[in-house]
Amino acid sequence: xxxxxxxxxxxxxxxxxxLLVFMLVNSLPVLAAAGAECTSETYNQVSFExxxxxxxxxxxxxxxxxxxxxxxGDYTLYVNWVHQKVGIVRTEKQDFSINVxxxxxxAYFWFKLTRQGPIKSALTNxxxxxxxxxxxxxxxxxxxxxxxxxxxSISENY
Numbered sequence: 001x002x003x004x005x006x007x008x009x010x011x012x013x014x015x016x017x018x019l020l021v022f023m024l025v026n027s028l029p030v031l032a033a034a035g036a037e038c039t040s041e042t043y044n045q046v047s048f049e050x051x052x053x054x055x056x057x058x059x060x061x062x063x064x065x066x067x068x069x070x071x072x073g074d075y076t077l078y079v080n081w082v083h084q085k086v087g088i089v090r091t092e093k094q095d096f097s098i099n100v101x102x103x104x105x106x107a108y109f110w111f112k113l114t115r116q117g118p119i120k121s122a123l124t125n126x127x128x129x130x131x132x133x134x135x136x137x138x139x140x141x142x143x144x145x146x147x148x149x150x151x152x153s154i155s156e157n158y
Contacts, residue, residue: 038067038147040140048108053152060112063138063150068104073097077142079109084135109138113154 041051043062055061063079074097081090094107113132137151 036067036070036142036147038065038140038142040065040138040148040150042138042150042152053150055152055154057113057133057154057156059154060110061138061152061154062108062110063140064106064108065140065148066104066106067142067147069102070098070105072099072101072103075105075142077105077107077140079107080139080141081111082137082139083132084137086131089132111138 040063042053042055043050043064044052044055044059046062048062048064065077065079067077074095076093076095078091078093080088081092082088090111092109094109096105096107098105133154133156135151135153137149139146140148140150
């Protein structure tokens, strides 16, 4: 038997070996999410029959996020409700597991503007903060990847 004088750094440093395995295992859901095919659309009804992108400030806005061909594993899906000028106003998350390779998942989230208080509303003659009207998008994030974005607008003239 031939013996080698070569000693691997992984043999000398078992902590490094475990660290590499840990990093690989924790990156698998991110890598699996990168290959997912996902779409999202906004609606004003829970029937989810007709997508819509123009809303009144009084509407409840629903977003449906659908992903196909996910790898088996555990996932966290985030939806960021992003105003064009303000930035992220609200973030929601849903944890889920895929047990069958290539399966899909559909998630539903909703958002509604908060009204101003009664005194401010009486003084300004406006029910909602004017800065919250305008262009928005619902951004879906799976792992560390933005998987879809659904633009919509909220207007008093709707």
